Amino acid sequence: MDRRQQKTRAAVLSAFEALLAEKRYEQITVQDIIDRADIGRSTFYAHFETKDSLLDYTCRKLFAHVFDDHLSSETSHDFSGGERTADRMLTHILYHLRDDRKRYTRIFSCESADLFWRYFQTQFGSLIRKEGLLEKSREKGVPEEYYLHFYCSAYMESVKWWFETGLTVPPEDLTLYFRRVTG
Amino acid sequence: MDRRQQKTRAAVLSAFEALLAEKRYEQITVQDIIDRADIGRSTFYAHFETKDSLLDYTCRKLFAHVFDDHLSSETSHDFSGGERTADRMLTHILYHLRDDRKRYTRIFSCESADLFWRYFQTQFGSLIRKEGLLEKSREKGVPEEYYLHFYCSAYMESVKWWFETGLTVPPEDLTLYFRRVTG
DNA sequence: TCTTTATCGAACATAGTGTTCCATAACTTA
DNA sequence: TAAGTTATGGAACACTATGTTCGATAAAGA
Numbered sequence: 246m247d248r249r250q251q252k253t254r255a256a257v258l259s260a261f262e263a264l265l266a267e268k269r270y271e272q273i274t275v276q277d278i279i280d281r282a283d284i285g286r287s288t289f290y291a292h293f294e295t296k297d298s299l300l301d302y303t304c305r306k307l308f309a310h311v312f313d314d315h316l317s318s319e320t321s322h323d324f325s326g327g328e329r330t331a332d333r334m335l336t337h338i339l340y341h342l343r344d345d346r347k348r349y350t351r352i353f354s355c356e357s358a359d360l361f362w363r364y365f366q367t368q369f370g371s372l373i374r375k376e377g378l379l380e381k382s383r384e385k386g387v388p389e390e391y392y393l394h395f396y397c398s399a400y401m402e403s404v405k406w407w408f409e410t411g412l413t414v415p416p417e418d419l420t421l422y423f424r425r426v427t428g
Numbered sequence: 429m430d431r432r433q434q435k436t437r438a439a440v441l442s443a444f445e446a447l448l449a450e451k452r453y454e455q456i457t458v459q460d461i462i463d464r465a466d467i468g469r470s471t472f473y474a475h476f477e478t479k480d481s482l483l484d485y486t487c488r489k490l491f492a493h494v495f496d497d498h499l500s501s502e503t504s505h506d507f508s509g510g511e512r513t514a515d516r517m518l519t520h521i522l523y524h525l526r527d528d529r530k531r532y533t534r535i536f537s538c539e540s541a542d543l544f545w546r547y548f549q550t551q552f553g554s555l556i557r558k559e560g561l562l563e564k565s566r567e568k569g570v571p572e573e574y575y576l577h578f579y580c581s582a583y584m585e586s587v588k589w590w591f592e593t594g595l596t597v598p599p600e601d602l603t604l605y606f607r608r609v610t611g
Numbered sequence: 612t613c614t615t616t617a618t619c620g621a622a623c624a625t626a627g628t629g630t631t632c633c634a635t636a637a638c639t640t641a
Numbered sequence: 642t643a644a645g646t647t648a649t650g651g652a653a654c655a656c657t658a659t660g661t662t663c664g665a666t667a668a669a670g671a
Contacts, residue, residue, distance in 0.1 A: 247637085247647070249637065249648050253649080385609060387609060426575065430617065470661080470663090471618055473660065613670105617666105619666080622661100624661080630655080638647075
């Protein structure tokens with residue numbers, strides 16, 4: 246890949262994330278981005294079809310950063326240990342989110358980024374299956390799809406709440422809260 | 429109030445709701461609305477500051493329709509009966525939503541209408557207090573605000589899931605599901 | 612009837628998106 | 642190092658949508 250392309254791409258992404266830390270996605274204009282990245286308008290559109298594509302790309306990247314990099318290395322996809330192991334992982338995600346709080350705050354509140362949550366939900370779905378929680382849905386007497394939706398959104402809403410309170414609660418405690426209300 | 433104003437207002441609101449049943453809020457233009465309502469552009473802006481104001485107004489109206497009209501008449505704000513009474517009310521809301529499904533489907537999926545959910549959450553909050561569920565938060569060992577947030581969003585997400593599945597589940601059953609997973 | 616006022620319609624300013632074109636500069640490869 | 646390829650810059654452009662302004666007209670209320 247051409248060095249120029251790499252530089253441009255990196256400049257755009259970093260400009261975008263910086264802007265995302267300052268204001269909501271909806272009020273960021275392409276002009277803002279290219280000013281900050283110090284590139285021409287046509288150059289931007291040579292890299293990204295639309296502004297939404299950029300958001301999409303960024304979400305995917307952040308998502309991969311949360312799940313692929315950190316998650317798999319931690320537990321090597323072995324959740325046979327049951328809730329204990331899964332808890333360690335959930336807590337691990339929270340630590341990661343807190344470390345990069347600036348990046349994620351805007352993504353979470355960004356109205357167009359339910360994209361991020363959709364990925365989250367997909368990934369979370371496979372987690373739940375590994376935990377064998379779909380059997381729990383039978384115990385509780387609710388449909389599997391309902392339980393899946395409930396469980397995912399409960400975690401997502403926990404995280405949202407966490408960010409709203411300014412991340413004052415320790416990650417371990419939040420995981421505990423989540424377990425207690427969903428258990 | 430001038431008869432002309434009333435007519436115009438009614439025309440706008442009905443045009444807006446009709447459009448909302450056809451496409452998402454984001455892709456509805458002011459032009460669409462005034463074409464359908466058959467009024468002049470300046471007339472629209474004489475009634476509503478912006479397109480968002482119209483959405484805001486509509487959300488408030490729908491919200492009042494769900495809560496004030498139906499809810500209070502049903503149980504007269506007496507939730508001392510505990511879960512049984514509250515369940516009847518939750519189910520009642522679901523019936524109302526299903527009867528007017530076309531109106532609500534778009535509102536629920538409209539990205540700018542977390543407004544509606546905010547109202548919902550506020551109202552739900554007072555419900556929970558009356559149910560004495562904040563004591564339950566102590567039993568469960570989680571902060572009250574966390575439990576409130578969790579409980580509200582669990583109901584909201586249940587409703588969202590319900591609409592996604594095309595309202596196939598009977599209202600009574602959904603209330604049951606909700607109770608089983610949050611109980 | 613007389614006065615008030617809501618509406619129409621067209622034109623306007625503003626702002627943002629995404630496209631096109633070509634000269635220029637930077638990069639790759641041979 | 643030279644030749645050829647390709648990314649970039651920058652300006653101009655078409656397009657869409659928002660929200661404003663204003664004077665003429667028609668409908669309402671007193």
